[in-house]
Amino acid sequence: MSGVVDVAVVGMGPVGAILAALLGQKGISTVVFDKSDDIFPLPRAIAFDHEIMRVVQNLGLADAVHAYVVPYPRTEYHGVGGKLIACYEPLPPPYAQGWQPGFMFQQPPFERAIRLSLADIPTVDIQLGKTLEALTQHDDHVELSIIDGTEERQTLRARYVVGCDGGGSLVRKLIGSDFESLDFDEPWLVVDVLVDESGIGKLPRNVVQYCDPQRPATYVVGSGNHRRWEFMVLPGETAEEMNRDETIWRLLERWLTPEDGKLWRAATYVFHALVANGWRRDRVLLAGDAAHMTPPFMAQGMCQGIRDAANLAWKLELVLKGRSGVELLDSYQHERRPHVRTTTETAKALGRIICELDPAKASERDARMLSEKGDPPAVQYRQSLIPGLMEGALCSEQGPPVGSRFPQPRIVSEAGIALLDDQVGAAFRLVIVPRVDLAEVPANLRQRLGALDGMILCLADEKTSRPCGPGAWTIVEADGLLAAWLRDHGLIAALVRPDHYVFAVARKASDLNAMSRWLDKHLHLVTRQADSTSIAALV
Template sequence: MHDVAIVGCGPVGATAAHLLGKTGLSVLVVEREPDPHPLPRAVHIDHEMMRIFQGIGLIDRLLPLMRETDGHLHIGADGGVIRYLGSAGQARPFGWANDYFFYQPELEAMLRGGLTAYPAVDLRLGAELVGLDQTDGHVTLHLADGGLASARYVIACDGARSMVRKALDIRLDDLRFEEPWLVVDAELDGPVQFPAFTGLPPAANLQKLSVMLCDPRRPATIVPGRGNHRRWEFMLLPGEDDREMMRPDKVAELLAPWVAGIPHRLVRAATYRFHGLVALEWQRGRVFLAGDAAHQTPPFFGQGMCHGLRDVVNLAWKLELVLSGRADAALLTSYQSERDPHVRAVIGAAVAAGRYICELDPAKAAARDAEMRRRAATPGATAADLIPAYRQGVVGNGGGPRFIQPRVTDAAGTTRLLDDVTGGGFVLLRGPEAADIALPPCFDSLGVNVCHIGRDCLDESGMLATWFDRHGLGPAASVLLRPDAYVFGLAADDADLSDLAAQLAVTLHMMKEGTTCPA
């Protein structure tokens, strides 16, 4: 009997196994393919994903596989900029750059290989799930070779065609966006050849940006990749045939303006339907859907895989609390109540962008360009600004947003990222004038890590002080962070800490004897 079984060992499933394996839970990972998928699919993650990898100790192995970039640029029908979500030259409040591109086969191999660090993680490659049954106490998995396995909970990370979702007969909510695109991956021995776009921001470097061409003649996207890998996405026009568009001569014709005179090698060309879909149920009994099994988003802001990683980091800490007996299983119902609105908000932004990017009428495209330039985004806006706060679930007074992660100096005089100093998990960040007092009992039960600003971490950048000021907090205030680095709640002073603890006990469903906090 395993604590958790994970179906699928792509980047999302493998990350879930790392998160759970780090807690010491016994984890079974079932993956039907013996080797990572050999072709690139997802290509982008953001700073929040880097923070997740930092937390599970993989960041040093991950960084060599990444290409750091500067955001997203949208070009109108006339060849001029209509939207810029860039981060070049800006501060990094979350500790990492906003955008990183990677080569998925490398990432998957690294994540899978790293699972050997956890004795309680059982990775079974070449094992295909064909069915599952669940009772009040566990789930039984039926494997293609006739074998059986059992787990107290199951996370389905088995992709857009999820066998688990289909077996549970969970329907998808269609957000009414479906467009056919040709995706082309190539390796270039030189820079992409861009035309002379107008209105470029002074700091913009086209080789370090995701460039979206809102051209009614054929909308397209060009994105950087790690090393010499580059990707193009070309919208198929009405009447075009998928197979015809994947022919080598047609692909070469589409690439020609961008690779003129540059030696290159085609890696693959495949057609996709970009969808906006969300599962109506993310939990059925002891089984949870995550990643593409739970939702599919158009790729216009590169958030598809990011959604899946947020799913599993949200679910992993809650499963650990429940399986360790420190919280009631009712806590797990907050998974969908938190993640579903979050995902829908980001998919909504991507669908809205997709609708204007995919405009094929020249007159409407010209009107769109003029309107977007009139209401140009606030200077300094980035794609990270699209990620909303949590508004329900495990959220107390003042909670919901992602917390920043500046570089701070620890008590030994070493400058490190904040999470490396606090140790992660639940963190109570105390203002520089907060007193040393006995903390509420449930903080001890949850193993809350306490960090005093100015003593345990010196805020030389001033980012923490600015955050406190922006949220109306004085130097004696405290901020309670969840294990996923989202803010649970705020305490203006020590007198408010008991109220904050009581809110935490309620939202975590801490019903076990000895774990509730006094009101």
């Protein structure tokens, strides 16, 4: 249809920008527009995890954001009187996703790097200063009414629309979706400070949750000289008084004086736990804060949205290119909503620990946590709090590790040691162990992979580095991470999705024979003559 783009992305925060980049990479014609003329200049999100860094890597932007990120440090929970009642640390190396488990970052330059990359993608059209007014769904497209700053209106037509337009999403309202409240609405003051060198030495080196019933607070070590404090607004206090400079410095005096740094931003928020009931209505979908809002106690707000983008991009590609039926898009909510809800419930539970204002209950909390975790408390790994996928476009009937994140090992290349995705990209991948011969991969599975632009990866034998054969990649690991993962799960093969979640596994040859059927079933593959060139590349 003339004049119709494949996807219109409403909102160009980090989630909308990354979704547009992922779609553009795949050759999907994409318009992304935002009501603002530029990025928001002040920090909002402050952390993201290794799964998100892997998405950034897949966009070719790891080096571009490197200057704005630092490793996420240890997190300590201090109870009544300052006693340590819990601690979380990042997983030690080797790093399962190829990156350190978590990062602190500066959001404005991070977003700038993503936006700059969009300008180099020919299939992405960026339109700033444009506001959505209305949308109308038709059988084969969506019509959007857009207005700019001069009140000039235009009509845009797209096969699909994704609302990434924040917590107050107009797109969500227009499709008649509402939020389910998970019963967490707490007002907090968020203060960002650029700390002088004289003040840095006074401050903790770790993230600290002050579970103090007199004033619950959070201290966060940002990148560079950026430090953040979050203070719970107590009953009877107003946002107006909390946002005054004199109030802010009075709250900070435990750590800093005005001579130690300058205020970068201060804002009062109500931390919500909300999940949209409907994430899709026909050709219109939601992602990011438009679909969910998460309290910040796990630093998962932006992560949740970027997971949405990574999940949705490859599914839209398959549907738009006619390889999968539109039913595949139903799996988006089926996968992401339970994942988001579970993660949000965990963040809420951590928030309840921190937000306790009753001194007696706070003392009981401390005693209970120490009895459960030890005194001093045993170290926990924050990555263990993030669930896998339970059902959707994957063989959930097989059980774990299906639905978990596939490792990204370091592999030996001609140029030296490199991360797996930098060598083979992010597509459907069938990974087989050394004892499985390439000839044992059934022809119909190769055909499905060819039609999906997928590939076969043969893990080389550690002793012989046996080449896999024509039509497949041979990978030689530098540290044995992937071999250990396959061995620990008793696998001879794993089939991995473009967003790095495990689609299916094989523990025996018959599982390989069944994989093409599983792809048909769970991806709603369209029956057609597969591209002969793609098939030939895998045979």
